[in-house]
Amino acid sequence: MSRFTRSAAILTLSAGALASFSAMAADELHYNQISLRAEASQEVARDKMIVTLYTESQNTDPAKLAADITTTVNQALGQAREVKAVTLRQGSRNSYPIYDNKTQKITGWRERAELRLESADFPALSKLTGELLNTLKMGGMDFAIADATRKASEDALLKDAVAAFKARAQLATDALGGKGYKIVNLNFNTNGYPQPYERGAMMMKGALMDSAPTPEVEAGTSKVSMSADGTIEVLQ
Structure with missing residues (x-):
């Protein structure tokens, strides 16, 4: 057997032994x-109690509409900031045109702005919500951890x-x-x-607006x- 043949045989044997060793190591692992x-x-x-309130209106003048919405939101923010236990977050604000059904021309504009209130103090947030419902509408009431x-x-x-x-x-x-x-x-x-999951907005709205006492809120557990x-x- 030539030196090259012997070297090739040794190399093949070594590679085979290495493969066997790797397989054994894998099995052992x-x-x-x-x-x-x-x-x-x-x-x-x-x-954590989360309340979403909103204001929505329409007008033929988009500038006046935006000004009215801004005024309503700013008044609500100022009132909410007085309650230290409540965290304020401004939600979405959208404006879109209103079209005539026949001519498809723009006849006016509608705008909606949301305000999000969060607090671990349920009575404080419930009371504030009832007060803000004089100028805003209820979007939803949620509870989270x-x-x-x-x-x-x-x-x-x-x-x-x-x-x-x-x-x-x-x-x-x-x-x-x-x-x-x-x-x-x-x-x-x-x-x-x-x-967070939404409770019935209309039911909670009625409970908050129709009675002077702050309604009891039970968030439950998960x-x-x-x-x-x-x-x-x-x-x-």
Whole structure:
């Protein structure tokens, strides 16, 4: 056998041995590995109230229309700023032409501007809303979980989810007759934190306008959860 042939044979053998070694290493890496899932959940209060109010009008003069809408919004903002517990956010503002059905010519303009109020103080926001309904209309009333409350609940759920995962990992290890386990990877996912949902605007409007006392508001709770998905390696 020539030197070149022998070298080629050695190279082929070495490549084959390397491939075998890689395959063995891959098999060993996944040996006695199992995937597990655990979950923790809790009820979290919807502690943020969100009210959307709006003003809408029409006029043949778009400049006068815009001025009237601006005046109404500015008055509402000034009144709302007096209530320190309420956060103000200006919503959308839209203007569009009104056409004659027959000639399709512009006969006027309609404009709408929104004001968004948020607060954890439900009585204060309810009272302010009732007062603002003298000049504005109710767009909707929503409830959500405040950012600080969400973070606190996520921190608590993470600890509970880890504890649940470790308990399940130990249970699986005992069932397989292992001496112990090590965590290969672990991922967390949260579920159930709600987007704000709208309560019936007309019903709430009537409740706020037709009675002098501030109406009671019950936002309720949401069941939220955190799952722990991961892989462990059982040690023999």
